Amino acid sequence: MTSFRTLLLLSVLLLVFSLPAAALEKGDIAPDFELPNLSGKLVRLAQYRGRIVVLKLATTWCPTCRQQMEEIGKLADFLDDSDVVVLDVFLQDNESMVRDYLAGKALPKNFVPLLDDGQVRKAYNVYLIPRLLVIGPEFKIRRDGSLIMARELKKMINAIRQEKSD
Template identity: 55%
Template sequence: MKAARIFLFLTVLLCLGAVTASALEFGDPAPDFELPGLDGKTFRLSDHRGQIVILKLGTTWCPTCKQQSFELAEAAPFLKKNNIKVVEVFLQDTREMITEYLAKERHPEELIPLLDDGQVRQKYNVYLIPRLLVVNREFQIVRDGSLLTSQALQNLIRPMLKKGDKG
């Protein structure tokens, strides 16, 4: 049992190193993409320039992705009040898997669910999920990392609302 824990710990450290190396830096332009939504409409990230966008990259089967969805649902009233877009890109799931997932898991009511065709995984160099990014009104990355609590997310966004998105 102890050997299994050590192996798991080392595996997580290796994965975290890969994410740190591939994460987008503060101030980098957000890589643009265009993907189909569950509603059949096409979503293009750059069409939302001028708005704060939370971008969650994950899957339906990942336990930590589910926890991040719960945290986003907890922050939903704050996000809705401040007109912040919440976009979830499902990286390895079918339309049916996503529909079933959204029917039973907590998530923000205004969530925009998208089906990745591989371009987001490539453009954002995704190795570890969930990945939560915050894109400011100027289309710059202000946060790229793993799990973030509802309160930490709100604390990150509040200064952007007060300072006109300067970080």
């Protein structure tokens, strides 16, 4: 019986880890949403059309989500200079948890923490976190995946900015 349970557990783990990290294809239009920020003001993704948006889907308790936040923090000045908006959608956390989590972190000036009510989780089919999407000025998905290092994110944003200026 123990070997059956082990085999079953291994099968489930294999299934979970074989799932793709992305649910949207490059070039898809980003699903719009409207969520409250930490002050309760409603923020829509669509209000940032025409700008590059980094959309992070995560929680406060996930270790890899924390690592992704550190990578974004490394780019705070670059993101500010590039006028990139960072929308951080917290999927399972309340306002107090998010405020505690963000305290003392290096954040870009265009950093907007949002509290998901389930609509983003559903619209973006979130089953793995962290998930980081880059949305171009034309509102199309340029990247949808898991953890990305600061150097790669900067390279991607510079490429989008170059396209925009051509």
